[in-house]
């Protein structure tokens with residue numbers, strides 16, 4: 001058996017998330033998230049994508065190109081890893097969805113919004129802008145939907161979403177409206193709120209809400225070409241502090 005195989009990229013993803021911070025940890029968590037999977041012309045996307053529009057979901061196989069290496073720049077590999085939802089505990093890497101694995105390959109099931117001649121527009125994503133793509137395969141519910149499947153250590157640890165309320169000032173809502181109309185991006189409020197409700201903060205920063213903290217308590221997620229600054233007032237209340245969006249100055253909460 002050969003040790004190495006060579007794959008060819010089929011294209012690149014344009015995503016509403018420029019950074020890893022804020023990008024959902026799994027697909028399907030932020031329904032209003034957006035990406036276009038652009039297929040390279042040499043694969044003749046106008047032919048290669050025919051028939052896909054009849055499916056509702058597609059598996060995307062991609063390369064974790066933004067994985068950071070260790071202090072010497074070598075790929076990080078640990079046979080046991082800390083899943084963020086399992087505070088302090090370790091699991092075998094093959095029992096997790098960690099991006100740091102022998103082959104840094106990602107697999108996400110996402111919803112097809114439209115199929116265009118040069119690519120596929122999808123929602124419910126968990127990949128960053130610029131992600132290289134290895135393959136697309138249609139989701140086959142008849143064979144892939146398994147009722148009664150077990151979810152191991154992750155059972156009952158699903159991400160909380162609904163309980164967090166998000167406060168916007170009137171000024172910031174106006175900034176958001178201007179951003180939407182200038183950029184043509186729709187549902188930005190929904191996208192921002194769904195993203196923040198997943199609480200993207202690293203575990204280290206949590207638990208100090210409303211008290212003195214050794215860590216920064218204001219964070220910013222980048223969405224498309226804007227920066228949205230927020231603070232958790234307590235575990236269930238978030239305040240949007242600022243929206244830095246192109247051509248609009250810096251909208252700040254008064």
Ligand SMILES: C[S@@+](CC[C@H](N)C(=O)[O-])C[C@H]1O[C@@H](n2cnc3c(N)ncnc32)[C@H](O)[C@@H]1O
Nearest residue numbers: 020024025064065066067097106107127128131
């Ligand atoms: C925990 S991984 C799980 C991804 C996928 N569902 C899987 O199991 O293959 C998802 C996280 O990977 C990170 N990520 C997304 N795209 C990436 C890329 N191109 N390179 C490195 N990290 C990426 C983001 O921080 C995202 O929250």
